Amino acid sequence: MSGPGEPRIAPRLCAVLGMVLAAAMLAGCGSIFGSDKAELVNNDPPNVIYGQAEAMINKGDYGEAARQYEQVDINHPYSQEARRSIVMASYAYYKAGQYDDAVSAADRYLTLHPGTQESDLAQNIIGMSYYDQVLDPKRDQTYARRSLAAYDTLLQRYPNSRYAAEASNRVRILRDLLAANEMTIGRYYLRHNNYLAAINRFRTVVTEYQTTEQIEEALMRLTEAYMALGIVNEAQTAAAVLGHNFPDSKWYKHAYSLLGKRGLEPQQHEGSWITQTWKGDGGQT
Template sequence: MRCDLLSARALRPLGAGVLLVAASVMLAGCGGGLNPFKSKKAEQPVGDSRPPEVIYGEAETLLNEQDWKDAAKKYEDVDVNHPYSTEARRAIVMSAYAYYKNGKYPEAISAGKRYLTLHPGTDEAPLAQNIIAMAYYDQVLDPKRDQTNARESLNAYETLVQRYPTSRYSAEARNRILILRNLLAANSMTIGRYYLRDHDYLAAINRFRDVVTEYQQTEQVEEALMRLTEAYLALGIVNEAETAAAVLGHNFPNSKWYQKSYSLLQKAGRSPHEHAGSWITQTFRGEGNPA
């Protein structure tokens, strides 16, 4: 094709519209093959093609500098650009740690869970489980608030102790399990007392029952048994009231809560007596939690 411009006289018979199209085609051909419609996006480099150990090293440097946000991003770059490398595996759990340190708890939990799904039996697995538990734990509020995070943290710490009992994190996990159990028991007691004051005795009993069955080793169980005595008496379910007081007296004879439950029964002309068919008796004898 000739690249010299045609004269206006030669193109005039074609009409103005065809003239513009023809001129555009000729200009494209005269541009040495340059395509004016080529996407600029395609010209941009995709990802980071540098060796994974180089990117991972940069992430380590950022972590040491406590630049948690950029460190997390850089660790993710390792996994995204070199998913099958040796560095990618540890980069996932380290991104979880960096997210946790940056207060990005949902991201930390997500990364930790992803690591455990992909690499459950590795040396870093206890660390990933611990990060998940800590991320939930740091979101725990006081006993009067919703305790979803406390339950999630408790489950995560219990899993940590069960799966990795000799890990470096297990001792702290056991301490936090005790704290969380007491917190959840206190939460149930707070709600149970509210129902009791509102004379919603069945709802109150369900909350106190949670404490007795799920958190029997906490300090809240003594009051829970006394409140069960109170609530069952209010409903006229005397056998359960007597049993609650009897179990309380047997296990905590010097408790102030036993004295209160004993006084409640005396006013009703009753006394503590353990009934074999009671769910309370079965629970404390280790016979399960009857429905």
């Protein structure tokens, strides 16, 4: 309550003054909380923003082009240009070497617009982004596996895509790389007489990468490891499958010689997992 002689302020006027004061405080804080957000606001028409992004692409300014494409989706999400701007942002991020952002934008496109015109492009960008980060077979192959999965998806969903030929070629390269990685680790275990661990690696090559260049050595190494463990049936089967499919291979000569030292010959046993795997994979025998 106001004291004697003090002006009396109506409750309604107090409310108005409070709102004005709050607005002034928010305005004063705008430079702190609203500056970044303000940069996202672009009132140009979507086709204008999209055109500016294309111009940046042509100049090779990929990072800025990606941000400009995102402006279309942020400020005009329901425009005709918004859908394509997402995948183009992904492409620009890829060209800029910002692979995580490229994958994120491509995933977003495929989530929001599955089966649309640029879906194969988005899937291809995911494959390329991981492929460009693949290292040599002695290193961790996480990116190789992700790239292979992305390209496999591309070939399954979009077999007639203009990106299919390159994807098929890269799938062969990646599968051989992954098989080589398994062989590198398997040889290490074999040298250190850790035969079970070695067999598991060579088995992966036989079960998952039969069409790669590594398959011949993998079968010979299985012969070697199984002989070291005294598991003769599996050793004979590995050598028999190797000889049947690759009779002129130097690895078959090694496997045949290894068995011969024990008075044995290659012989395929029906109960062997190698026999079952080979038959189940379309029958290279």
